[in-house]
Amino acid sequence: MTIVAAGSGESYYRMYAGSGPGIELGGEADTEASVEYEDRVILDDPYYAEGFVGDGGVDSYRYWPTVEGSPSLDFVNDGDVTLKVYLDGELYKTVEPGVGGEERVDPDAPPEGEHLIRVEAVGGGQSEYTLAAGAAGTERFYYEAKANPGTTADNPDYTGYVSGAYGFVGDGGVDSYSTNGGLSSVSNEGSATLKIYQDGELWATAEPGETIEQSNE
Helix, strand or coil, X not given: CEEEECCCCEEEEEEEXXXXXXXXXXXXXXXXXXXXXXXXXXXXXXXEEXXXXXXXXXXXXXXXXXXXXXXXXXXXXXXXXXXXXXXXXXXXXXXXXXXXXXXXXXXCCCCCCCEEEEEEEECCCEEEEEEEXXXXXXXXXXXXXXXXXXXXXXXXCEECCCCEEEEEEECCCEEEEEECCCEEEEEEEECCEEEEEECCEEEEEECCCCXXXXXXX
16 A cells, blocks of 8 residues: 655645554655654554655555455545555545544644643663553543654553553653643653653652652542
């Protein structure tokens, strides 16, 4: 499958392909660390892919429909260029700018949730962490630009299907999420000290092995 930017302009896009891991990056996908926006397949349910293409450029993926012979793909085109999607060399769908506009893919777009959360590993070391938000710790989290949930990541980050987030960060790295409730807890399982920021302000410093809880009631 190929996604082509049909003309001048740029598009950050998202592609949903139903339940299960039916998408893999292809040879034309941008996966180098040097690119500004890496194409990636997100480990969620359903799995989906997102990327960037512009000015006649091409991205490619391998795609297996949930039902063989019956492709079903839904798109978000967060940009100003029309996308043409080809399956096995034949035009499958034309996606105009603004389709799926209730979702934002552009990394410079405002956070999807009300509160922006940043997890920063201070100095050396590596840690796995768990975040919760809301009065009962049940608020959903959303990936933001610094999270790394893709299948190409050695240690992917996850947002819970219903609530929470958990991930991996180390050696001065940063992950970011958003949520509609205030943070309520963080757990640090590893060797790095973590600084947790909410809306740009330091919420807590979690030392290795520490769990911090704060009431939102």
